[in-house]
Amino acid sequence: MPLILPGNVGSATAATGFNVANSVRMNAADSAKMTIDFSGAGNQKKFTISCWVKRAKITPDASQTILSNYADVNNFCNLTLSTGDTLDFVNRDGGTFNTNIGTSRLFRDPSAWYHVVLSVDTTQGTDTNRIKIYVNGVHETSLSSSTYPDQNTDLKFNTTATTNFGSWSGSAQYADGYYSELVFIDNAQLAADQFGEFDDSGIWKPLESVADLTFGTNGFYLDFKDSGNLGNDANGGTDLTEVNLAATDQSTDTCTNNHAIGNPLLNYNPQLTEGNLVLTSSGTAWKNSMSTIGLSSGKWYHEVKITAESGVPYGLIGVTDSYHPNSWGASPPNYLGIGALQIGYFNNNGTYYKSDTQNSYGASFTVNDIIGVLLDLDAGTPTIKFYKNDADQGSINLPTSSNSTGLWFFMHSVYIQTMSVNYGSPAHAISSGNTDGDGFGNFEFATKGGYTLNTKNLAEYG
Numbered sequence: 001m002p003l004i005l006p007g008n009v010g011s012a013t014a015a016t017g018f019n020v021a022n023s024v025r026m027n028a029a030d031s032a033k034m035t036i037d038f039s040g041a042g043n044q045k046k047f048t049i050s051c052w053v054k055r056a057k058i059t060p061d062a063s064q065t066i067l068s069n070y071a072d073v074n075n076f077c078n079l080t081l082s083t084g085d086t087l088d089f090v091n092r093d094g095g096t097f098n099t100n101i102g103t104s105r106l107f108r109d110p111s112a113w114y115h116v117v118l119s120v121d122t123t124q125g126t127d128t129n130r131i132k133i134y135v136n137g138v139h140e141t142s143l144s145s146s147t148y149p150d151q152n153t154d155l156k157f158n159t160t161a162t163t164n165f166g167s168w169s170g171s172a173q174y175a176d177g178y179y180s181e182l183v184f185i186d187n188a189q190l191a192a193d194q195f196g197e198f199d200d201s202g203i204w205k206p207l208e209s210v211a212d213l214t215f216g217t218n219g220f221y222l223d224f225k226d227s228g229n230l231g232n233d234a235n236g237g238t239d240l241t242e243v244n245l246a247a248t249d250q251s252t253d254t255c256t257n258n259h260a261i262g263n264p265l266l267n268y269n270p271q272l273t274e275g276n277l278v279l280t281s282s283g284t285a286w287k288n289s290m291s292t293i294g295l296s297s298g299k300w301y302h303e304v305k306i307t308a309e310s311g312v313p314y315g316l317i318g319v320t321d322s323y324h325p326n327s328w329g330a331s332p333p334n335y336l337g338i339g340a341l342q343i344g345y346f347n348n349n350g351t352y353y354k355s356d357t358q359n360s361y362g363a364s365f366t367v368n369d370i371i372g373v374l375l376d377l378d379a380g381t382p383t384i385k386f387y388k389n390d391a392d393q394g395s396i397n398l399p400t401s402s403n404s405t406g407l408w409f410f411m412h413s414v415y416i417q418t419m420s421v422n423y424g425s426p427a428h429a430i431s432s433g434n435t436d437g438d439g440f441g442n443f444e445f446a447t448k449g450g451y452t453l454n455t456k457n458l459a460e461y462g
Contacts, residue, residue, distance in 0.1 A: 018208035020052070020254040022224040023180035024245070025275040025427065026166045028057060028064070031174055032249065033167040034222075034231045034240040037160065042218035044154040048185040049079055049118040050195045052206065052255040055110050056276045057176035058264050059085055064175045065168040066116065067184070071161035078168050079118050081107060086144055087133060089118055091155045098153060101131045102145040110177075110263055110276065111292035113255040115196055115204060121189035122153045134192035136204040158186060158218055165222075165240060178275055180224060180254050181206055186216030206255055211235070224250055251275065252425040252442070253454075260302075260410070260423040260453040262289035274427035278307070280418040286335045289421065291410040293453055294322055298461040300375045301436065301450025302410060303443050305428055306347070306367050308418035316344030316353060316413040317371050319384055319398070322405045335413040341399050344413065345371065345386045354399055362386065362393030372443075374450045375408065390445040410453075424452035 026032045049067055057064070060083065068078035074095040082088045085106040091099035107114055117134040124130045127148035133140045149155065157163075165182065166175035183195065194213065196206050211221065211234065221235040227250040231240030253259035253275070262276035271280045271287050281287040304317050314335075321341035337344030337353025344353040347365050351358040365371055365388050372387035382398040398408070412419055420428045424441035434443045438460070441452035451457040 018206055018256070020180050020206055020223075020256045021252070023052070023054070023178045023251045023254045024222075024224045024230050025178055025249045025251045025253075026175040027249070027274050028060070028174035028176035029273045030244045031167075031171070032244045033170070033174060034165040034242050034245070035170065036163050036220070036238060036240045038158070038163065038218045039160070040217070041160055042158040042186040042216060044156070044158050045120075045122045045152060046187055046189050047120050047158055047216075048183075048188060048190040050116070050181070050183040050185075050190075050192075050210075052113050052115050052180040053081075054113045054178040054253065054255075054258070055081065055107065055176070056178070056261065056264070056272065058108050058110060059083060060176065063088075063168070063173045064177075065164065065166065065173045066175060066179070067182075068164045068168050069157040069159055069161055070164060070169045071156065071159070073169070075156050075161070076169070077156035079116075080168065080173065087116060087135065087140070088145070089131060089133065091149065091157070093156060097147065099131065099149045099155065100145045100147040101133060102143060103133060103135070103140045104142040104144045105140070107135075108265070110261065110265060111258070113178075113258055115192070115206070115255065117190075117192045117195060119189050119191060120155065120157075122149050122151060122155065125151065127151075132191075137192045137196055137198060139192075178251055178253050181210065182222040183210055183213070184215070184218070184220050185213060186219040188214065188216065248427060248429055252440075257440075258455040259425055260291040260293040262412075262421065263292045274420070277422070277427040278418065278420050279412055279414050280308075281414040281416060284416065287414050288336065289412045290320065291423070291453065293458070294407045294409045295375065295377060295453075295462060296406050296408070297377050298458075299378055299450045300453050301441075301443070301447040302373050302424070302453060303422040303426075303445070304371045304373065304412060305420045305422065306365060306369050306371075306417065307420050307428065309367050309416065311416045313347070313417040314413075314415040315347040315417045315419060317373060317386070317419075318343040318345050318352070318411060319375060319408045320411040321399075322407040322409060323401075323403045335415070336411050341401055341404055342411070343384055343396055343398065344411075345393075347417070350393075352396060361396070363388050363391070370444050372445055372448070373410065374448050375410070376450075377408065387445065387448075424454060
């Protein structure tokens, strides 16, 4: 069975009904965001924000803003994932914070999709009804901060000052991760059940009827289906303006089909960008990235493109058993293949590493080469096979040991090198566009019977 870290992973085994096709990949390193300037102020007392979020960067140097309205440093309103990994909503008016609502629980799972709803109505007589935060359909009542606005307060959201998706002031606190089904409702306080529902297995899932809601004067709905216009308002209103976003920032990693990405929590000092799909080591130290999804059965395919190198670069591509002896816990970190339950295909001379020993194997690889990886856990003897630009380099039997957990993760190591890892929704451009047998994925080469590492495939083949 597959392993995905705890959290709402988007109906891996339950019938979903409505399938969300796309998300947008926001990269803080690119200062990516979207903006809109409303022609007039809407209802500043009553509104709702709904969005599905999958985090990439955890506990960054700055908070990550989902949606904000910013006039100046003394007048703003924003919904944010904070540096402490809580979900916070604050409003500052004339230099005074008259609203500060923060959850007690933390949101630190980069493998999970979270559905966030902010529901506002300051006309309510009871202060706790004026601001409500829901996550995955549940009203968050355990709060780390609970300063509610006075009754009938006009908040600083929904004004003519710039509204930012993915940034606080337009130049700080950039979002980093995946976002789908972004909805803003002007002039109504809606609960989470207007955007999602629990299925029979207890998994929170999105509703297709979101498109039928009344959006109000300034309301909008971003479904991210148009890669050439990611800021398109599917409700028919004014589109948001994209900043530092490209067609490759459209993703098929969504709240109804969750894809593997690099896991920043399980690696030593990872340098991950582009939704944790790009791994870089610009200095003389190993950087490692391990997939968020582990496997014990099935046949799985992904690709890795070498996008940059300098000096004497090293790179290793392969798998690790979750036992992972001595792989990346050291300081400075070690590399893939130092452990007995690891296989790492080495760029420098085409060998593969296992137990810190080089073994004769295939061809070396460098910038612009694409390495296909086929992991077959259903064979009598489980194997991994690498392809350099679609050329078969041969099968390698996976190592065995009494220490083995039988749970395998894709892993990558770089040293003065950059890899772009494609688990099916790549951060780099694809010229051909191959899918797996179920129509999932976007790969440069055929998947050789392997499947894309996402929750829909895991439910069927994992």
